[in-house]
Amino acid sequence: MHDLPSTRRTVLFGGLSAAVSMGSSETAQAESQVAETLIRRMSLEEKAGQLSIFPAASASTAAVAANPSSGAPETADEQAQAVREGRVGAVFNGSSPAWHRCLQETAVYESRLKIPLLFAADVTHGFRTVFPVPLAEAASFDPDLAERTARAAAIEATASGIAWTFAPMVDIARDARWGRGVEGAGEDVLLGSRFAAARVRGFQGTRGLADPTAMLATPKHFAGYGAGRGGLDYDSVDISERTLREVYLPPFRASFDAGALSTMASFNEINGVPAHANPWLLKQVLRNEWGFEGLVVSDFTGDRELVEHGFAADEREAARLALLAGVDMSMASGLYNAHLPDLVRSGEVPLAAVDDAVRRVLMLKQRLGLFDDPFGRFRPADAERGDRPSFQPLAREAARRSIVLLQNRGVLPLAKAGQRIALIGPFASGQRHLGGPRAVFGDPGYAVSLEEGMHAAMRPPAALAVVQGCGVETPLDGGVEAAVAAARAADVVVLAVGEGENMSGEAQSRTSITIPEPQQALIEAVAQVGKPMVILLKNGRALALGGTTARAEAILVIWHLGTETGTAVADILFGNHSPSGRLPVSFPHDTGQSPFFYDRKPTGRPTITGQTGEAYKARYREVRNTAAFPFGHGLTYGDIRYEALDVGGGKLPWNGRITVAATLRNAGGREAVELAQLYVRHRAASTTRPIRQLKGFKHVRLAPGASARVEFTLTRHDLLFVGQNLDWTVEPGLFDVWIAPSAETGLKGEFVLRAA
Numbered sequence: 001m002h003d004l005p006s007t008r009r010t011v012l013f014g015g016l017s018a019a020v021s022m023g024s025s026e027t028a029q030a031e032s033q034v035a036e037t038l039i040r041r042m043s044l045e046e047k048a049g050q051l052s053i054f055p056a057a058s059a060s061t062a063a064v065a066a067n068p069s070s071g072a073p074e075t076a077d078e079q080a081q082a083v084r085e086g087r088v089g090a091v092f093n094g095s096s097p098a099w100h101r102c103l104q105e106t107a108v109y110e111s112r113l114k115i116p117l118l119f120a121a122d123v124t125h126g127f128r129t130v131f132p133v134p135l136a137e138a139a140s141f142d143p144d145l146a147e148r149t150a151r152a153a154a155i156e157a158t159a160s161g162i163a164w165t166f167a168p169m170v171d172i173a174r175d176a177r178w179g180r181g182v183e184g185a186g187e188d189v190l191l192g193s194r195f196a197a198a199r200v201r202g203f204q205g206t207r208g209l210a211d212p213t214a215m216l217a218t219p220k221h222f223a224g225y226g227a228g229r230g231g232l233d234y235d236s237v238d239i240s241e242r243t244l245r246e247v248y249l250p251p252f253r254a255s256f257d258a259g260a261l262s263t264m265a266s267f268n269e270i271n272g273v274p275a276h277a278n279p280w281l282l283k284q285v286l287r288n289e290w291g292f293e294g295l296v297v298s299d300f301t302g303d304r305e306l307v308e309h310g311f312a313a314d315e316r317e318a319a320r321l322a323l324l325a326g327v328d329m330s331m332a333s334g335l336y337n338a339h340l341p342d343l344v345r346s347g348e349v350p351l352a353a354v355d356d357a358v359r360r361v362l363m364l365k366q367r368l369g370l371f372d373d374p375f376g377r378f379r380p381a382d383a384e385r386g387d388r389p390s391f392q393p394l395a396r397e398a399a400r401r402s403i404v405l406l407q408n409r410g411v412l413p414l415a416k417a418g419q420r421i422a423l424i425g426p427f428a429s430g431q432r433h434l435g436g437p438r439a440v441f442g443d444p445g446y447a448v449s450l451e452e453g454m455h456a457a458m459r460p461p462a463a464l465a466v467v468q469g470c471g472v473e474t475p476l477d478g479g480v481e482a483a484v485a486a487a488r489a490a491d492v493v494v495l496a497v498g499e500g501e502n503m504s505g506e507a508q509s510r511t512s513i514t515i516p517e518p519q520q521a522l523i524e525a526v527a528q529v530g531k532p533m534v535i536l537l538k539n540g541r542a543l544a545l546g547g548t549t550a551r552a553e554a555i556l557v558i559w560h561l562g563t564e565t566g567t568a569v570a571d572i573l574f575g576n577h578s579p580s581g582r583l584p585v586s587f588p589h590d591t592g593q594s595p596f597f598y599d600r601k602p603t604g605r606p607t608i609t610g611q612t613g614e615a616y617k618a619r620y621r622e623v624r625n626t627a628a629f630p631f632g633h634g635l636t637y638g639d640i641r642y643e644a645l646d647v648g649g650g651k652l653p654w655n656g657r658i659t660v661a662a663t664l665r666n667a668g669g670r671e672a673v674e675l676a677q678l679y680v681r682h683r684a685a686s687t688t689r690p691i692r693q694l695k696g697f698k699h700v701r702l703a704p705g706a707s708a709r710v711e712f713t714l715t716r717h718d719l720l721f722v723g724q725n726l727d728w729t730v731e732p733g734l735f736d737v738w739i740a741p742s743a744e745t746g747l748k749g750e751f752v753l754r755a756a
Contacts, residue, residue, distance in 0.1 A: 034371065035362040038113060039355050044341035046086040046113060047358045051329050051336045053120065053297065054079070056094030079103065083117065084110045087337055089329070089361055090164070092120035095441060097383045100161035104374050116374035118365055120164035122440050123203075123215065124183055125149070127156035129391040129563050130435040130442035133540060134168065134195075136402040136559030138185035139581040139634070141675050141697055143198035149398050150202025152391040154215040157441075159382035161375075163368050164216040166264060166297075168199035170251035171221060175595035176585065177231025179508030182437055182540035182560075184226065186584030187597040187631060189250050190694045196251040197258035204259055210369030212376045219255035221266030221299060223281060224248045228268055231594060232509050237268045242687065244270070246722045253290060261294030261364060265327055267302055274309045276302045277318075282326030295360045297329040298322065304333040315339065320349055328357040392564060399561035399568030405579040405635040406555040406587075411532045413575030413637060414492060417459040422490035423451060424483045424526060425497045426472045426519065427538050433472070436540060436560025437505025446563055450496055450536070453566020457574045465490060469526075470518040472500040480525045487529040494573070495523060495552075496536040501560055504540025512591045513544050524548050536569065542585040542596075545628060557583070575637065580673040580699070582634035586627040586743070593623065598631040598743035599690035606691075632694070632742040638672025638702060641665045645739060645747035654716060654732070654756040661711040662739040662747055666702035674700045678712040679743065681736040686724055692736075692743055710739065716753055 039047070057079040076099070082088045083106045094100055100119050107117045125131045131149040138146075150168070157165065172192050173181030185195040196219060203217040224244055228235040239248075252263065265282065266275040275281055276298055286292045303322040304315055312318035319339040322330065330336040343349040369376055405412070414421065427433055429451040431444040455461040469483035470476050487493045497519045502508065515523070527533060527548045534554040537543065545555070556579070558569055571577045588596040603618040607625045619625055627633075644663040652658040664674055678696035682689040696712045716730045723729040732755040740746020 031363060031366040034366065035359050038115065038362060039358055041113060042358070044344055044354070045337075047354050048336045048340040049085075049087040050089035050115065050358050050361050051340070051354070052088055052334065053090035053092055053329055053331050054082075054088055054334075055332060056091045056099065058094055058096040058099035080106050083107050086111050086113060086115075088117065089115075090118040090120055092166070092331075093122060093440065094119065097160040097378060097380065101375065101378055104161065108374050115362070116365060116370040118164055118368070118370065119161045120166065121157060121162045122167070122438055123153050123157045123162065123165040124167045124169065124438040125436070126153050126395070126439065126562060127441050128443065129153070129156060129395050130439045130447070131395055131398050131562045132402040133182050133436040133560045133562075134184055135182045135186060135540065135584060136561060137398060138191060138195055138584040139404050139557070139559070140398070140401040141191065141582050141584075142401065142699070143194045145398055145401060146195050147198040147202035148394060150199045151205065152394055154203050154205065155213045156382070156391070158213050158215055158377040159379040161377050162215060163370065163377055164218065164262070165203055166218045166220060167203070168196055168217065168219060168255070169221070170196040170219045170255055171226035172248050172251065173226040173585070174597040175226075175228075175231035176513045176542040176588070177510050177591070177594050178226060178228060179233060179504045179510070179541070180506055181226065181585070182504040185251075187586065188584065188599070188694050189247055191584060192251040193254035197254040200255050200258040200260045209261075209367045210372070212369070212379070214368070216262055216364065216368060217255070217260045218262045218264050218297065219252050219260050220264035222252060222263045222275065222286070222296070223266060224270050224275075225266040225268050233507050234267045237270050239270065241726055242722045245726065249285070256290060256292055256294075261367070262297060263292070263294065264297050264299055265302055267299055267305065269309060269311075274306055274311050276327055277306055277311055277321040277325045279325045287326070293360075295328050295364055296326055298327050298331045298333070300331050301333040303327060303330050303335050316343070319343065323349055323353060323357065328360050395562055396564035396567050396571070399564045400571050400577055402559055402561060402581050403568065403572050403579050404557040404581040404583055404633075405572075406537075406557060406629050406633070407552075408554045408635055411492065411534060411553040412573065414534070414573050416457055416574050417463075419491040420463050420465070420489065421454070421458070422486040422493045423454060423464055423466045423496065424469045424486060424493060425495045425522065425536075426468060426470055426500075427496040427498070427536070428466050428468060433501045433538065434560065434565045435562055436501045437508070439562070442563065448564055448566035450566050450569055453568070453570040454494075454573070456567070457570040469522045472503070473516045473518060475518045475521070480522055483522060484525055484529060487526045487531055490531060492534065493526055493529070493531045494534045494536060495526060496538065497523060498538035498543070499540055501540070513541060513594065514546070514591065515543065515549060520547070520549070527552075534573070542583075542587045544588050544591050546589070550628065557581070575670075578637040578670060578672045579634065580636065580675070582632050582675050582742075583629060584631070586631045587629040589623040589626075589628045592620065596627065598627065599693050601688050602691050626744060630742045630744040632675070632677050632740070634675070636672035636674060637668065637670040638666040638674070638704070639668030640672060640674045640702065640741065641667050642739065642741065642747050645749050647737060647749040647751050650749070650751045652714060652716065652751050652753045654754055657713050657715045658751055659711050659713050660737055660739060660749070660751075661709055663707055663709050664700050664702060665707040666704055669704050671701070671703050674702060674741070676700055676710045677740050677742070677746070679738040679740060679746070680714070680719065682719065682721070682731075683734040683736065685721065685731050685733065687721065689721065692738065694743070712739070719753060
């Protein structure tokens with residue numbers, strides 16, 4: 001290993017520029033000078049190298065499994081030689097800090113221009129400490145919590161040299177059949193935008209990107225990825241520009257406003273043009289309208305897939321189309337290395353377009369402090385810790401606050417002593433399926449299982465019987481019989497059922513969003529015993545719960561909660577804490593309702609009661625036009641009443657504000673945290689408006705018997721929508737307003753927005 005001085009600019013460039021310790025404008029000027037000098041010295045091949053990112057040759061099994069194979073250098077020697085020759089600008093999903101350091105030394109000592117590498121990774125919901133999957137964390141309705149867990153993930157990841165994460169995923173997901181909804185914040189635009197901004201702030205920190213614990217955020221996938229046809233991953237998106245701008249783009253804009261300086265192009269096409277070759281999306285909207293100055297990276301081989309889309313004739317043309325559309329960096333395909341130099345020499349790609357992309361890469365490396373100290377993020381003492389993850393208390397809090405109580409007929413909370421509990425199901429024991437998809441770097445050995453968490457909470461622990469009953473998707477010989485016997489011997493049955501962690505995530509679309517059949521058979525058999533039954537529902541998407549499952553005495557949605565799963569679930573089950581999570585996605589009655597989301601349009605023939613059987617209405621024959629469990633729904637161990645709606649006189653001046661308020665009262669015997677939600681509907685506008693839209697939410701802590709007034713303030717800016725000319729606008733008129741515990745209930749009033 002080489003010993004490096006703390007300041008790198010002089011070493012790397014022989015005095016090309018001094019270390020930056022000046023004002024922001026002078027800093028930008030110095031950074032630009034360094035970038036321009038490098039660009040003038042670089043060959044076309046070296047420029048293409050800076051625009052190429054490849055998987056690390058030294059990666060964990062989980063990291064390798066997270067992506068398909070590619071044409072990237074695969075052995076350590078091949079990758080080191082590619083770095084030495086300037087054919088690699090960045091490396092991702094490496095799990096070895098030693099390998100990262102070795103590659104960085106090769107770049108800054110042995111390559112011609114000594115440009116440092118940028119190390120990246122899929123750090124979506126934790127690094128060593130695995131936090132709840134993002135969809136679960138969104139159930140907390142607390143962006144501050146997401147900011148704190150993202151900050152913790154960045155602190156852990158940067159200790160291994162990682163300076164760039166391909167997160168947060170900010171795609172709005174309204175079709176539960178789509179598996180990647182687990183990586184986002186659900187179906188709502190406001191909630192998704194607030195969580196997107198919070199996660200960006202958490203990853204990047206507050207002390208600038210050069211801070212050694214800062215990790216550049218990459219809101220993805222730009223854009224419309226969550227709107228794929230039929231919930232099928234990678235599929236086409238045919239969508240109006242109005243819906244794209246009103247639903248799918250706002251979380252990206254919120255991310256960039258929060259400081260994100262990179263984004264990832266999406267796999268899908270939009271209205272016939274793949275995102276990786278879409279200059280309207282990547283240039284007109286992103287750069288010209290929004291003023292985005294950061295980096296656009298392709299998704300894994302997304303540029304090469306222009307050929308499979310039928311948009312490019314061959315890989316050479318795919319490279320040309322992607323670069324000209326605005327994709328700065330090519331991931332894993334090697335297309336820019338293979339074709340950009342010749343495309344420039346032939347005149348098919350202007351040199352200026354390549355230089356612009358290289359400039360963005362170099363400027364980001366400078367902002368991340370890599371030129372000053374390429375090794376500033378290597379902290380061996382932190383990266384190679386052998387003890388349990390250091391953010392356990394935060395992981396436990398995040399997991400506990402992500403749990404949603406769907407229903408409770410008096411069985412919860414459970415007593416810690418004096419009753420026998422049978423814990424049954426494929427997720428009852430063991431450390432598999434706790435982290436969820438994309439937990440690439442966490443060690444499952446540190447995770448607390450449901451069995452461990454419940455054993456630790458009960459007195460005596462022997463009062464807990466644990467039986468698997470069946471596999472996740474397969475029956476077990478004698479499993480059901482053993483489960484029934486355990487249920488008969490118990491006072492209460494806790495069934496841990498749902499989806500395995502490999503059933504959601506990338507390339508995990510489902511045609512039926514139900515509990516797998518072997519588990520349903522297990523539930524039916526155990527229910528026949530007649531003991532009180534608590535369902536612990538492990539899932540990475542909204543599920544359609546029917547039959548016996550929906551009739552259980554209690555249902556807790558526990559998602560994939562990460563490192564502290566068992567302790568957090570026990571906290572809620574045994575009443576150490578009251579559940580406070582709320583659904584960030586609507587649970588439909590049936591898969592056939594998909595895509596289902598609360599802020600849908602009313603149609604010209606809306607159902608009045610929501611019931612089946614209404615003649616000549618927009619309805620299904622079999623189910624109501626409602627959710628089984630609506631967006632925003634979640635119970636506590638209190639008994640919360642909504643009373644005394646106050647709409648502040650019912651008039652909102654054009655340049656003024658209105659306060660909408662209600663009283664919340666806890667009529668129960670336990671303290672609870674309630675989530676009050678504000679919804680509005682514009683009764684008549686120049687484009688049709690949804691039946692409700694979330695405009696605010698607040699947590700209210702209520703002691704037994706206590707009341708509290710909750711207030712929301714609205715201005716006309718909260719009522720903006722995309723009008724007929726595709727610009728954001730607001731119009732005077734009559735609005736319905738609700739303060740509610742979910743998107744389908746609550747106290748209703750109305751107000752008028754007055755014209756200017």
